[in-house]
Amino acid sequence: MGESKIIELDFKPFLLKNKIIYYSDSIFDVAGYTSVSFKAVKNKVPAPHFDCREEINYIIDLTQSLDEIWDNMNRNSHRNIKKAKESGVNIKFNQNYKEFYDMYLDHKEAKGHLKWYNMHILDEIKKYGTLVVAEYDDEIISGAVFLEDENNIIYWITASYRYSQNEDVKKLSGNATHLVQWEVIKYAKSKGLKEYNLGPCSYEGNVNKTLLRFKEGLGGKPCKHYTYKKDYNKLYKIIREIYHVIRSPSKIFNNKNLN
Numbered sequence: 001m002g003e004s005k006i007i008e009l010d011f012k013p014f015l016l017k018n019k020i021i022y023y024s025d026s027i028f029d030v031a032g033y034t035s036v037s038f039k040a041v042k043n044k045v046p047a048p049h050f051d052c053r054e055e056i057n058y059i060i061d062l063t064q065s066l067d068e069i070w071d072n073m074n075r076n077s078h079r080n081i082k083k084a085k086e087s088g089v090n091i092k093f094n095q096n097y098k099e100f101y102d103m104y105l106d107h108k109e110a111k112g113h114l115k116w117y118n119m120h121i122l123d124e125i126k127k128y129g130t131l132v133v134a135e136y137d138d139e140i141i142s143g144a145v146f147l148e149d150e151n152n153i154i155y156w157i158t159a160s161y162r163y164s165q166n167e168d169v170k171k172l173s174g175n176a177t178h179l180v181q182w183e184v185i186k187y188a189k190s191k192g193l194k195e196y197n198l199g200p201c202s203y204e205g206n207v208n209k210t211l212l213r214f215k216e217g218l219g220g221k222p223c224k225h226y227t228y229k230k231d232y233n234k235l236y237k238i239i240r241e242i243y244h245v246i247r248s249p250s251k252i253f254n255n256k257n258l259n
Contacts (some may be wrong), residue, residue, distance in 0.1 A: 004014075004070050006021050006022060006024045006032075006149075007021070007022040007023060007092075007128075007147050007148075007149055007152075007154070008020070008021050008022075009021075009124065009128050009147075011024075011124055012110060012120065013119065013120045015243050016034040016035075016233070016236060017033050018031065018033060018034055018035045018036070018162075019033050019035070019036045019037070019055070020036075020037045021030075021037070021038050021039070022039050022040045022066060022147065022152075022213050023041075023149075024038050024039075024041060025041070025042070025043065025045070025047060027041070027047035027050055029230070031130075032248075033232060034231070034232055034233045034236045035229070035230065035231045035233070035236060035237075036095060036229070036232075037227065037229045038050075038226075038227065038228040038229075039208065039227050040057060040154070040197055040225050040227075041226040041227070041228060042225060042226075043225055043226075043246075044114040047094045047228050048137070049230060050228045050229065050230045051228065051229045051230065052115045052226055052227070053204070053226065053229075054224065054226055055200040055224075055225050055226065055227055056197055056200055056201070056202065056220065056222045056223065056224060056225070057197055057200050057222075057223050057224075057225045058197075058198040058200070058201065058215040058216065058220030058222060058223070059196065059197055059198070059220060059221050059222075059223045060072075060196040060198065060218065060219055060220055060221070061194075061195065061221070062153075062184065062185070062188055062189055062193050062194050062195055062196055063194055066186065066219045068184075068188060069185060069189075069219060070218030073217060073218055073219050074216070076213065076217050077178050077182075077217045077218055077219075080174060080175040080177075080178035080179070081117035081175070081178045081179050081183075083175045084134070084172070084175035084176045084178065084179035085173065085174060085179065087136065088136065088137075089123070089134050089135065089136050089141075089172070089175070089176045089179055090134070090136070091132060091133070091134055091135075091179060091183045092133050092135060092136045093130065093131070093132055093187070094130065094131050095125060095131070095133065096131075096133050096135070096143075096161075096184070097122065097125065098122075099133070099140040100125070100133055100140060100143045100159065101122045101125070101132060102120070102142065103140055103141075103159045103160070103161065104121065104157065104159035105157075105159070107158075107159040107160060107161075107163065107218070108119055110157075112161035114227035121157070125145050125157065128147060129145035129146060129147060129151045129157070130145065130146045130147075130148060130153075130184075130187075131143065131145050131195065132144055132146065132180050132183060132184050132187075133180070134173075134176035134177070134179055136172060136182050137259075141160060141161050141169060141172060141173040141176050141194065142159070142174075142178060142180055143158070143159055143160070143171045144156075144157065144158040144177075144180050144181075144184070145157040145158075146184055148188070148189060148191075148193065150193075151182070151193060151194045151195065152193060152194065152195050152196075152197060152225075153184070153188045153193050153195070153196050153197070154196075154197045154199070155196070155197065155199050157178070159179050160173040160174070161166060161173045162174055162177070164254050166227055170204050173181070177198055189255070196219065198215045198220045199215075200225075201215055208226065211245050240248055
């Protein structure tokens with residue numbers, strides 16, 4: 001598997017067994033799983049029978065000073081962070097799991113995803129993630145979950161009430177989301193981590209411009225990575241592709257076999 005540190009996650013949605021691996025420098029089969037995905041692979045490698053997708057991830061170099069990282073953010077990020085602080089938003093680490101989970105399901109539903117498809121995620125958040133939530137007036141309004149090893153931190157899961165019908169909550173949750181990012185950068189710096197991976201901003205070549213502005217505004221720099229995926233169960237692959245068609249016909253995983 002190479003000498004690089006990797007982050008491994010096991011999931012069991014609907015009694016299936018899936019594995020996700022980050023930062024591996026080689027691609028390999030795993031026994032006893034329905035599906036395996038390798039994410040944030042830094043170099044393209046031979047991987048027969050695996051699907052491959054090239055992605056641009058947005059990276060913040062944490063070896064910079066906090067002042068340098070702050071200066072690399074744009075004015076909008078600065079303004080939102082300051083407004084969240086001035087509004088009395090509080091940041092909490094590894095608390096309010098149930099409240100975050102409820103917000104996550106509401107967030108998914110507001111985006112047109114199926115709630116039942118995401119029902120398993122609370123156990124995985126507790127097992128693998130660092131949860132950071134933004135609280136206002138005793139209510140959770142934004143939050144995110146991060147994966148980390150001794151060198152890297154990854155922006156994994158996010159949720160907020162930015163789709164709320166309440167305009168004040170909607171606006172404040174956006175500010176709070178920026179504050180969550182600033183606080184997790186400070187947290188990562190305090191632990192001596194070297195790189196913050198904000199993840200990609202596109203899927204199948206379709207760029208999410210709002211997400212791109214957000215990550216670039218935080219100072220994220222584009223860096224080419226690769227995702228490799230293999231389904232060992234044909235029925236599971238069909239079900240997964242049907243789900244993606246229901247959710248969004250343009251988001252079916254693009255199969256590109258590397259032989």
